[in-house]
Each structure stands twice: as C-alpha cells, then as structure tokens.
Amino acid sequence: MQDRRGEVITRRAFLDAALRGAAGTAVIAGGGLASLAAQGAAPAGRLIVHSARPQDLETPAHLLTSWITPNELFYVRSHFDTPVIREDAWALRVDGAVGTPLTLTIDDLRRMPSRTLPVTLECAGNGRGNYDPPVAGVQWGKGAVGTARWTGVPLADVLRRAGVQAPAKFLWLDGADTGPGRAPDFIRSLPLDKAVDRDTLLAYEMNGERLSPAHGFPLRAVVAGWEGAYSVKWLSHLTLSDHDHPGPFVSTAYRIPRSPVAPGTVVGAGETVPIRGLLVKSIIASPAAGTAVPGGRATTISGFAWSGEHDIDRVDVSVDNGRTWMPATLGRDRARYAWRQFELAWVPKEPGSHVLLSRATNAEGRTQPIEPTWNPGGYLWDAVDRVRVDVHPA
Amino acid sequence: MCTLRKFALIVAGAVWATSVAAGQAPQDRAAEIVKTRCTQCHGMDLIAQQRLTQPGWDREVAKMIGWGAAIDSSQAGDVAAYLAARHGPGRPATGLPSDTANAASRLLDARCTVCHATDLIAAQRLDADGWRRELAKMVGWGAVLSADEQALLVEHLAHGSR
Numbered sequence: 001m002q003d004r005r006g007e008v009i010t011r012r013a014f015l016d017a018a019l020r021g022a023a024g025t026a027v028i029a030g031g032g033l034a035s036l037a038a039q040g041a042a043p044a045g046r047l048i049v050h051s052a053r054p055q056d057l058e059t060p061a062h063l064l065t066s067w068i069t070p071n072e073l074f075y076v077r078s079h080f081d082t083p084v085i086r087e088d089a090w091a092l093r094v095d096g097a098v099g100t101p102l103t104l105t106i107d108d109l110r111r112m113p114s115r116t117l118p119v120t121l122e123c124a125g126n127g128r129g130n131y132d133p134p135v136a137g138v139q140w141g142k143g144a145v146g147t148a149r150w151t152g153v154p155l156a157d158v159l160r161r162a163g164v165q166a167p168a169k170f171l172w173l174d175g176a177d178t179g180p181g182r183a184p185d186f187i188r189s190l191p192l193d194k195a196v197d198r199d200t201l202l203a204y205e206m207n208g209e210r211l212s213p214a215h216g217f218p219l220r221a222v223v224a225g226w227e228g229a230y231s232v233k234w235l236s237h238l239t240l241s242d243h244d245h246p247g248p249f250v251s252t253a254y255r256i257p258r259s260p261v262a263p264g265t266v267v268g269a270g271e272t273v274p275i276r277g278l279l280v281k282s283i284i285a286s287p288a289a290g291t292a293v294p295g296g297r298a299t300t301i302s303g304f305a306w307s308g309e310h311d312i313d314r315v316d317v318s319v320d321n322g323r324t325w326m327p328a329t330l331g332r333d334r335a336r337y338a339w340r341q342f343e344l345a346w347v348p349k350e351p352g353s354h355v356l357l358s359r360a361t362n363a364e365g366r367t368q369p370i371e372p373t374w375n376p377g378g379y380l381w382d383a384v385d386r387v388r389v390d391v392h393p394a
Numbered sequence: 395m396c397t398l399r400k401f402a403l404i405v406a407g408a409v410w411a412t413s414v415a416a417g418q419a420p421q422d423r424a425a426e427i428v429k430t431r432c433t434q435c436h437g438m439d440l441i442a443q444q445r446l447t448q449p450g451w452d453r454e455v456a457k458m459i460g461w462g463a464a465i466d467s468s469q470a471g472d473v474a475a476y477l478a479a480r481h482g483p484g485r486p487a488t489g490l491p492s493d494t495a496n497a498a499s500r501l502l503d504a505r506c507t508v509c510h511a512t513d514l515i516a517a518q519r520l521d522a523d524g525w526r527r528e529l530a531k532m533v534g535w536g537a538v539l540s541a542d543e544q545a546l547l548v549e550h551l552a553h554g555s556r
Binding site for chain 1: 446
C-alpha cells in the first residue's frame, strides 16, 4: 500500500504534466513529455514562467484574491531540477551533534503528533526585477509570495527524539535536489533557536493535500516568518553542527550588506549578514496595473500585507501618488505568521492616469520605505507598492 | 616528392581549418557556446530575463564555470560580452503567463513550421516592431495568422522567453 502511494503520485504528476503542459513541453524542455514528467515539474497553468528548467513560477498578483492561496496558484522556487522521489524509497536522516542518529520514514513522521499552521512564504528575491541597476537572479515581479495551511511535525519534536547535544548551534537542511556539473548542493543552515521554535514545521501537507513534487514532496521545512529559502524542499538530511554551513547558499547567497551601499556596489561576502525574518510589506493585488477603472463608481482597492514574525498593525492607501493617505480595512482572517488582506473602497472623480499606493506598518511601528535598499543579491524588495491605473470618465 | 606534396596539403588544410575557426566572429562563437553549453543545465529563459552589465555577466559566467559549465576560461570574456550586449541593463525583465507562452508556442509549431524550422525564428534578434514587420511579411507570403495571433506572437517573440 505504501509502495503504491508513491507510485500513484508520480503517475499523477506525469498525467498532470501530460494533460496540462503538453503544448509547452516540446518547446520549453525540448525533450518531450517524458522528460518534463521525469523532472516532476508542476503544470504552470496561469503562473508566470520565469524559468522552465529549473522551475521558477510566479503568481500574477491579480490572481491573489484569497487569504489562503490555492495550491495551483502558489509560486514555485527551485534552485535545481525537481527530484522525482518514491515515497517508499525516501527517508529523513538526522545526524551530527545528536545522541541518537535517526532515520525516519514518512510514516514514522505521520504517526507523530501533527500541527497545522497558516504561514505566508515569500521568496527573498521577490521584487528583484524592479531593482535598478539590475542584479543577477530570477527577475521576480511581486508575486513570489503566498499563504498556505501547512501540516506536519514540529521540527522540535524530531530533534528531541534525536537528542540535540550541547555543541550544536546550527541545523543544516539538505534536500534531495542536486545541481548539475560541479554546482554546489543546495543546503541551508538554521540557527538552533529557530529550529526548536514550536512553529517551525516539517510539513507533508499543503492546504490539506499531500505536497506536490514542485512544493517539496514528500517533506519540506516551513520556517515561519523567515525568508522562503529556509523552507527547504524535498528534505532528506538534517545535520546538527556547532558552526554555520560553509556552502555558498549560506556563506554567499541570501545575505545583504551589513551597512547600506550605493546601488551597483560590489560587496564581498565578508561584509554581509544573513537574511532572517521578512520585512514589513504590502502589495496591491487589485486593481491590476494598467487596467481601466470607471470614474464616479466605487472600485475596491485590495491586497495583502505581511511582516514575517510580526503582526500587521495597519495598511494605508493613497490614490493620489502619496499626497494623502487613507487607512484601509484589514481582513478578519489572521494568524501569527500569515498575511492580512486589506481593502479600501475608492470612488475616482478625476479621469486620467492615477497612481495607487499601499504602505503597511507592523506592530513594532516599522513601515515600508519609499525606496527599497538596493543590495547586490536583489533581496528584500519592500518599497511602498504602486499600481498605475486609467480612470475613465463617468 | 609525393609524400612531400601530401605533407604540404595536410599543412595547408590545417592552416585553412585554423583560419576558418579563427575567422568565426567572437560573438558567433559566444552565441554557439550559450546555445549549446548553458542550456545543458537551464533554459534560455533564465538567461534572457537578466539585465546585467559586462562586469555583472563576467561574475555570472565565472560562477557557472566554477559550477562545471563546459566553457573554456579563455572564452569567458567573449561569452560575457555577448550576453551583456543581448541581455544588458536596458532590457526589460521578461516573463509571460505560461498560457500565453504556450499558445504562442503552439502557433509557432503549427503555422510557421509549415515552411521553415523554429531554429530560424530562435536565431532572430528583433524588437516588437521588427517582429511586426516580419510577421506581416510572412502573412504576405501566405502564412495563416489572424491579427490577434500576430499580436500574441509579437509579444511572445519580442518579450517572452523563447
């Protein structure tokens, strides 16, 4: 039974790819249906394809309309090709500075007490495409963000079973994906305090469904409130160590300059610090940029605001390019690590081209800047969001 | 005598082959390298969306060589220059909803390949106006494409990831 479950998933992924992605396959992958299915790639559907191989898909902001993002609309970030994993051949190894090294099957994990948490995940590079001068990397717009209900085991419970030993300060997270050639393995490193936080999960379900291959089947980390790259997919190996992982995805990437630099400056890794929690941020999802809005009638300006480990206190909206601001109404749905929806009814009186702005403030009193802090990795775009619309005469 | 002539022919042939290889413009060789080596690990779409200066591309190419890209370090400068010229800071970041990209790809496969292969399309480096003119020409030559389909293809070919 267990054996078959793994096979069914693989076959379903194949069929999904075959049914929904067939037309794009020959052109994008060049290798026909089998290779796309073999890579476990998700059907892109209505998502924006930044990279077909490895798969990087963005949610068009105007499709973000609900507090919980449907799985098929959730952004996908992959550093390397999606590994195809048979559940019955998979296990999670836990070793390093532990009393008892563990090898856990997915059923071992499913038998442990589970938690379900709504958590907003955002790629650290969300918004990179807006930076000037441009920087290398996937040129995300504003839709590399989404919220799901993640079900899994608190990482702390697994670590307790292994018995963390005194020297341990960091947890290294390694997934089953491997890079081509001499590309380094994608390994991330989590400070022990965050690793043993009750809200850090090893998740096997996303919105009540088994994780799809694109989102990390059969197991992924969900590190609530921190930038998305900590939430390693296809988890296969946890190592407790007394030092940070030396690989480039810890020592070079996902870091920002210790002090702000002039745009375009080259910054050595030694002058950088790791990114941890997400900043306070909001996006306008509706109306979509460039759309026509009728004058004299109410239009709802709506979107999302989030702030990593902190609560959102308020969202202000401007319909006149920042000359005046109005408080938006926050949605009722809320959870500690999940975004809040906001909306404001607007009756445009003046026809013409108008700039709408949104600015969130968190419970610590921090708010969004006018200009983001340029950095060589193009991370943490957090500027006041802006959308230009055309108001038609009433 | 006979052996000497054969030797002379071989030397001449070798000189000729070298001159042909050397005669290949650096940007053509760089284009070939990008098309054949980079895409062993990722798609062209990932490259096409970057907007980097020459130093930026120098760093990126060096990183990829470090990761195992089959690019000789003597060619790295030419490759970076080629990429900076095609995917420099002035270019817009691209990315299309896949439905649009898929529809455009279907059109290319169904209509354009009636007369020629897609490599001919992929080799073009036209902006939107250029593609508009090219498609109008092709319609004049008998290609079956409605106005809407032409608009979709222009968007895909000029801005999308091919």
